Amino acid sequence: MTRPHDEVEANFFIDRINEMYKHDPKTYEKYFGDKTIVEIKDQAIVNTPKPKKKFKLGKKSKRELIGVHPYLSFAVYKAIERVEYDFGVFDGLRTKKEQEKLVDRGWSKTKDSYHLYGLAVDLVPYLDGQYRWTIQQHEDTKKAFENIHTVMKSIIEEYDLPIENGWDLWHWDKPHWQMTGWKNKYDYRKFKY
Numbered sequence: 001m002t003r004p005h006d007e008v009e010a011n012f013f014i015d016r017i018n019e020m021y022k023h024d025p026k027t028y029e030k031y032f033g034d035k036t037i038v039e040i041k042d043q044a045i046v047n048t049p050k051p052k053k054k055f056k057l058g059k060k061s062k063r064e065l066i067g068v069h070p071y072l073s074f075a076v077y078k079a080i081e082r083v084e085y086d087f088g089v090f091d092g093l094r095t096k097k098e099q100e101k102l103v104d105r106g107w108s109k110t111k112d113s114y115h116l117y118g119l120a121v122d123l124v125p126y127l128d129g130q131y132r133w134t135i136q137q138h139e140d141t142k143k144a145f146e147n148i149h150t151v152m153k154s155i156i157e158e159y160d161l162p163i164e165n166g167w168d169l170w171h172w173d174k175p176h177w178q179m180t181g182w183k184n185k186y187d188y189r190k191f192k193y
């Protein structure tokens with residue numbers, strides 16, 4: 001079993017030890033024979049690593065979400081609380097010039113990207129002090145992308161949000177999340193930020 005990190009789990013742990021005492025006194029004696037139940041319990045809690053700290057969006061990521069559709073930024077804020085791998089937010093809003101540059105470099109395939117409308121974000125795993133843009137880079141990168149993907153999908157389903165992933169849509173562009181079909185409903189360029 002995993003180590004307990006609070007009173008409830010510690011009690012569960014103690015119950016297992018009591019079972020051991022009943023069914024396997026030899027092993028019990030070996031590991032716990034010289035300790036009182038209170039000592040065992042204290043040790044169980046003290047020796048336990050604290051629950052993993054949740055990730056938070058950094059300043060830059062938060063800035064990227066300004067001007068992005070609230071559905072999308074809501075999903076991203078929820079996702080960072082639930083993921084097991086850290087990520088950063090990129091390209092909440094792109095200018096036309098930035099988009100053209102990306103197309104020229106072959107990094108994007110459309111001049112009329114959802115990023116221009118505040119209807120797309122790229123969520124990029126941050127591992128060992130580096131942003132990892134493609135799955136091929138590392139086995140851990142793959143796991144991180146899978147985890148972010150699963151978490152985003154569960155949030156989308158839970159809140160019934162009109163958001164899709166680049167990989168699911170076109171079988172490339174894993175970091176990309178967009179609100180397909182919303183270009184005529186929401187255009188940040190109509191608003192002044």
Ligand SMILES: [Zn+2]
Binds near residue numbers: 091120175177
């Ligand atoms: Zn994108």
